[in-house]
Amino acid sequence: MPESLPIVEMVGISIAFPGVKALDEVGLRLFPGEVHTLMGENGAGKSTLIKALTGVYKIDEGEIRIAGEPRRLGGTADAQNAGVSTVYQEVNLCPNLTIGENVMLGHEVRGAAGINWRATHRAARETLAKLGLGHLNPKHSLSALPLALQQLVAISRSMVARCKVLILDEPTSSLDANEVEQLFTVIRGLRDQGVAILFVSHFLDQVYAISDRLTVLRNGRFEGEYRTSELDRADLISKMIGKDIAALKSLDAKASRRVRTDDAPLYAAKGLSRKGAIEELDIELHRGEVVGLAGLLGSGRTELARLVYGADRPDTGEVTLGGEKTEITTPAKALARRIAFSSENRRDEGIVRDLSVRENLILAVQARRGWARPLPRREQDAIVAKYIAALGVRPADPERPIRLLSGGNQQKVLLGRWLATEPDVLILDEPTRGIDVGAKAEIQEYVSDLADEGLSVLFISSEIEEVVRQSDRIIVLKDHRKIAELEGGRDVSAESIVTIIAEDGLGDPSADTAVREEATA
Amino acid sequence: MSANAHRPAEALKGLVRRQYFWGIVAIALLLLVNLIKDPGYLAFSIGSSGNLVGNVIDILRAAAPIILIAVGMCLVVATGGIDLSVGSVMVVAGAVSMEFLSGAPDTVGSGLAAIGLVIAVSAALGAVNGVLVSVVGLQPFISTLVIMLAGRGLAKVITGGQNTAATNESFRWIANGYVLGLPVVFLLALLLALAMGFLVRRSALGLMLEAIGMDAKAARLAGVNRRALLFTVYILGGVLAGFAGVFATASVMTVDVSRTGYQLELDAILAVVIGGTSLAGGKFNITGAVVGAILIATLDKTVVFLGVSSSATPAFKAVVIVVLCLLQSERVRRAFRQRRAATARPAEREAVAA
Ligand SMILES: Nc1ncnc2c1ncn2[C@@H]1O[C@H](COP(=O)(O)OP(=O)(O)OP(=O)(O)O)[C@@H](O)[C@H]1O
Numbered sequence: 085m086p087e088s089l090p091i092v093e094m095v096g097i098s099i100a101f102p103g104v105k106a107l108d109e110v111g112l113r114l115f116p117g118e119v120h121t122l123m124g125e126n127g128a129g130k131s132t133l134i135k136a137l138t139g140v141y142k143i144d145e146g147e148i149r150i151a152g153e154p155r156r157l158g159g160t161a162d163a164q165n166a167g168v169s170t171v172y173q174e175v176n177l178c179p180n181l182t183i184g185e186n187v188m189l190g191h192e193v194r195g196a197a198g199i200n201w202r203a204t205h206r207a208a209r210e211t212l213a214k215l216g217l218g219h220l221n222p223k224h225s226l227s228a229l230p231l232a233l234q235q236l237v238a239i240s241r242s243m244v245a246r247c248k249v250l251i252l253d254e255p256t257s258s259l260d261a262n263e264v265e266q267l268f269t270v271i272r273g274l275r276d277q278g279v280a281i282l283f284v285s286h287f288l289d290q291v292y293a294i295s296d297r298l299t300v301l302r303n304g305r306f307e308g309e310y311r312t313s314e315l316d317r318a319d320l321i322s323k324m325i326g327k328d329i330a331a332l333k334s335l336d337a338k339a340s341r342r343v344r345t346d347d348a349p350l351y352a353a354k355g356l357s358r359k360g361a362i363e364e365l366d367i368e369l370h371r372g373e374v375v376g377l378a379g380l381l382g383s384g385r386t387e388l389a390r391l392v393y394g395a396d397r398p399d400t401g402e403v404t405l406g407g408e409k410t411e412i413t414t415p416a417k418a419l420a421r422r423i424a425f426s427s428e429n430r431r432d433e434g435i436v437r438d439l440s441v442r443e444n445l446i447l448a449v450q451a452r453r454g455w456a457r458p459l460p461r462r463e464q465d466a467i468v469a470k471y472i473a474a475l476g477v478r479p480a481d482p483e484r485p486i487r488l489l490s491g492g493n494q495q496k497v498l499l500g501r502w503l504a505t506e507p508d509v510l511i512l513d514e515p516t517r518g519i520d521v522g523a524k525a526e527i528q529e530y531v532s533d534l535a536d537e538g539l540s541v542l543f544i545s546s547e548i549e550e551v552v553r554q555s556d557r558i559i560v561l562k563d564h565r566k567i568a569e570l571e572g573g574r575d576v577s578a579e580s581i582v583t584i585i586a587e588d589g590l591g592d593p594s595a596d597t598a599v600r601e602e603a604t605a
Numbered sequence: 606m607s608a609n610a611h612r613p614a615e616a617l618k619g620l621v622r623r624q625y626f627w628g629i630v631a632i633a634l635l636l637l638v639n640l641i642k643d644p645g646y647l648a649f650s651i652g653s654s655g656n657l658v659g660n661v662i663d664i665l666r667a668a669a670p671i672i673l674i675a676v677g678m679c680l681v682v683a684t685g686g687i688d689l690s691v692g693s694v695m696v697v698a699g700a701v702s703m704e705f706l707s708g709a710p711d712t713v714g715s716g717l718a719a720i721g722l723v724i725a726v727s728a729a730l731g732a733v734n735g736v737l738v739s740v741v742g743l744q745p746f747i748s749t750l751v752i753m754l755a756g757r758g759l760a761k762v763i764t765g766g767q768n769t770a771a772t773n774e775s776f777r778w779i780a781n782g783y784v785l786g787l788p789v790v791f792l793l794a795l796l797l798a799l800a801m802g803f804l805v806r807r808s809a810l811g812l813m814l815e816a817i818g819m820d821a822k823a824a825r826l827a828g829v830n831r832r833a834l835l836f837t838v839y840i841l842g843g844v845l846a847g848f849a850g851v852f853a854t855a856s857v858m859t860v861d862v863s864r865t866g867y868q869l870e871l872d873a874i875l876a877v878v879i880g881g882t883s884l885a886g887g888k889f890n891i892t893g894a895v896v897g898a899i900l901i902a903t904l905d906k907t908v909v910f911l912g913v914s915s916s917a918t919p920a921f922k923a924v925v926i927v928v929l930c931l932l933q934s935e936r937v938r939r940a941f942r943q944r945r946a947a948t949a950r951p952a953e954r955e956a957v958a959a
């Protein structure tokens with residue numbers, strides 16, 4: 085609807101941080117009743133532009149007009165009052181409050197005697213139900229929820245108040261296909277009511293499914309504004325990376341199958357379990373093999389990974405590593421035995437915000453050596469230089485506090501932290517969360533190469549297609565149980581896995597030849 | 606450091622940006638106030654055996670125990686904890702040493718033995734703190750509060766409720782002796798503080814402690830052994846407090862079970878905060894804690910020198926400290942900066958949501 089007037093118009097916005105020009109004369113227009121996607125590589129300036137709009141960052145130059153009026157918002161709360169609701173990239177909730185309190189914070193229903201908690205919780209429940217979270221009890225503590233649900237709670241929170249503009253910075257980064265669909269239904273509903281929606285995502289499928297218009301940023305500069313229907317993917321990618329797409333390695337090529345040479349597993353757990361997290365199961369990881377964990381949200385993927393790493397202490401289970409019995413009950417023990425684990429929760433379980441990129445990168449290596457044996461500065465610098473280059477961290481400044489990096493670049497540093505420990509077993513829980521299309525392909529190839537050299541990888545992704553593409557073997561989980569184990573092959577596809585999950589518990593397990601139902605004996 | 610030496614202006618700028626800079630300013634101001642009251646305040650004289658004598662020397666002497674507990678406190682605070690027991694560990698250390706020395710011959714050997722005993726006992730008390738915090742998982746505030754309350758009782762049990770006195774020349778020398786014209790206590794305190802600084806920054810201990818204090822969950826997943834590190838830190842804090850107890854009792858060779866180390870934990874916490882270490886944990890600054898300790902000692906002496914009535918002393922101290930904390934607060938500083946430069950740079954403000 086180009087005829088209608090934009091509700092938000094940003095013109096010639098520039099912001100410089102010490103050492104980085106984050107935005108250089110960038111423009112953005114949001115129209116009522118439209119979904120507008122902001123595209124760009126990691127560090128292109130998407131989140132910064134959003135924060136410039138809501139007033140979290142002061143702009144150096146430029147003008148912001150809201151409904152035609154020049155206006156400077158004074159921060160998230162002020163923006164909210166002006167009808168601009170925002171969900172920032174990093175979920176920003178209070179883990180100590182209940183789910184309902186988080187959703188309603190600042191919008192509690194008030195009665196004569198202060199807050200009417202009953203009504204507040206009811207309102208929370210209604211808001212949550214819109215996003216398909218009706219099953220959550222608003223009185224339960226937030227911190228017990230998996231990251232994906234926390235992300236949805238944060239989105240619910242932004243929808244409590246009526247708004248004219250809804251900004252969602254990478255809202256889908258840890259969501260499964262089902263949740264994404266649910267979110268999109270809500271977004272479409274709001275759009276049809278005339279809300280302008282600003283959306284950020286690195287998933288091209290989602291971008292094309294939801295958005296009417298795109299603005300592309302590159303290196304803090306405005307690259308162009310396009311109608312989604314008039315720009316195909318290849319063009320979009322080349323606009324984002326500033327190169328022809330041919331330079332980009334194909335994401336869709338299925339990794340060639342690795343031939344397993346050894347028979348004895350490197351890591352094997354028998355009867356591994358933890359109450360409330362995972363029911364007893366066996367798992368084996370071989371050298372040079374990528375094992376994928378597939379399952380829906382809440383199936384126990386992350387829980388299983390945490391047990392293998394000792395992030396949570398298993399209740400039962402016998403673990404052998406390289407044929408020797410061992411106990412892995414803490415992360416420190418896992419690291420000492422060369423097992424590494426990259427958590428999906430970058431903000432709470434990954435980065436140490438106030439430490440520098442260098443300190444974050446070497447933290448695990450240093451922790452394994454113990455404090456009494458400091459890693460010599462020269463070795464630190466070598467490690468840091470190696471992974472900053474290999475993973476393409478930008479800006480490539482080791483002494484910058486990691487909190488000042490863009491989300492995707494923080495994620496790259498964390499991957500570097502785990503790769504730097506030179507593990508035998510690498511557990512990757514959503515390793516490319518928030519990483520842009522180009523870097524994602526490179527990182528997947530990097531990990532794949534390491535697997536060729538003998539690294540054993542346990543891989544989790546909310547995209548089942550990605551699991552299928554990357555894995556040599558797939559363990560399917562449902563309701564905290566292992567329901568199947570599949571050798572990767574031509575007949576395994578996202579669809580066949582979804583079918584297995586759907587049919588499990590219907591009495592008659594599918595007799596697909598590729599399915600090796602686990603003998604529960 | 607050496608790179609900065611070429612550019613003194615740069616070095617000065619760096620110093621001004623340090624939080625403890627305001628502590629140094631405050632020390633200078635307090636000395637100035639004293640100097641106005643008595644123009645001879647800063648005068649030194651050479652004592653009987655070539656030692657420096659003067660008010661400043663008295664301040665340094667008084668600062669010694671505070672320096673030690675402040676350094677220990679600084680490390681504990683870095684992990685996101687707090688150690689309320691340091692004052693009580695001091696009195697236990699004093700009680701143990703006095704009780705031992707009162708029955709021992711006046712020899713260097715028994716002086717050393719007393720110190721050994723103090724190290725063992727204070728390490729044990731620190732270890733109890735460490736176990737309560739890291740293994741039992743109690744809040745540091747509560748665990749160390751327990752030892753704070755129990756410690757003073759323990760000291761009374763050790764001395765039988767008396768203020769035990771003893772004689773031991775070598776032990777006394779620690780508090781009253783001089784080396785190179787300066788009091789041994791101050792030199793020892795400085796030496797220990799330097800040693801701790803060296804230990805923490807040359808090993809990876811500092812990084813590990815900061816990581817724990819900044820983000821315990823992320824640190825744990827990165828393989829940092831929180832339990833062992835907390836244990837180590839509380840033991841270090843205990844031992845430093847034990848030495849502080851020796852310093853505090855050796856000057857009079859008497860332990861006052863109700864007054865030795867009384868409320869010194871608060872002084873230590875203040876010194877740490879003045880030095881620019883946030884009580885929320887994370888980045889810490891040992892130099893700052895030493896500056897803070899010297900400031901507290903200066904403040905104490907000034908209050909006495911100005912003749913502020915003892916009932917008004919706490920209020921006076923509080924005012925000075927509040928002003929200092931205001932000056933250090935990022936928000937107040939930013940307000941100042943923005944007034945100075947109307948064309949301020951974009952707010953470097955940390956995005957609330959980042
Ligand atoms: N507070 C800050 N201080 C200094 N530099 C910053 C700050 N915030 C962002 N930057 C820098 O600005 C640039 C743009 O960052 P921004 O977070 O906007 O990227 P992004 O497009 O959202 O990337 P991603 O896809 O990784 O989330 C980056 O180079 C980042 O390092």
Ligand SMILES: [Mg+2]
Pocket residue numbers: 130131132173253490491492
């Ligand atoms: Mg971003």
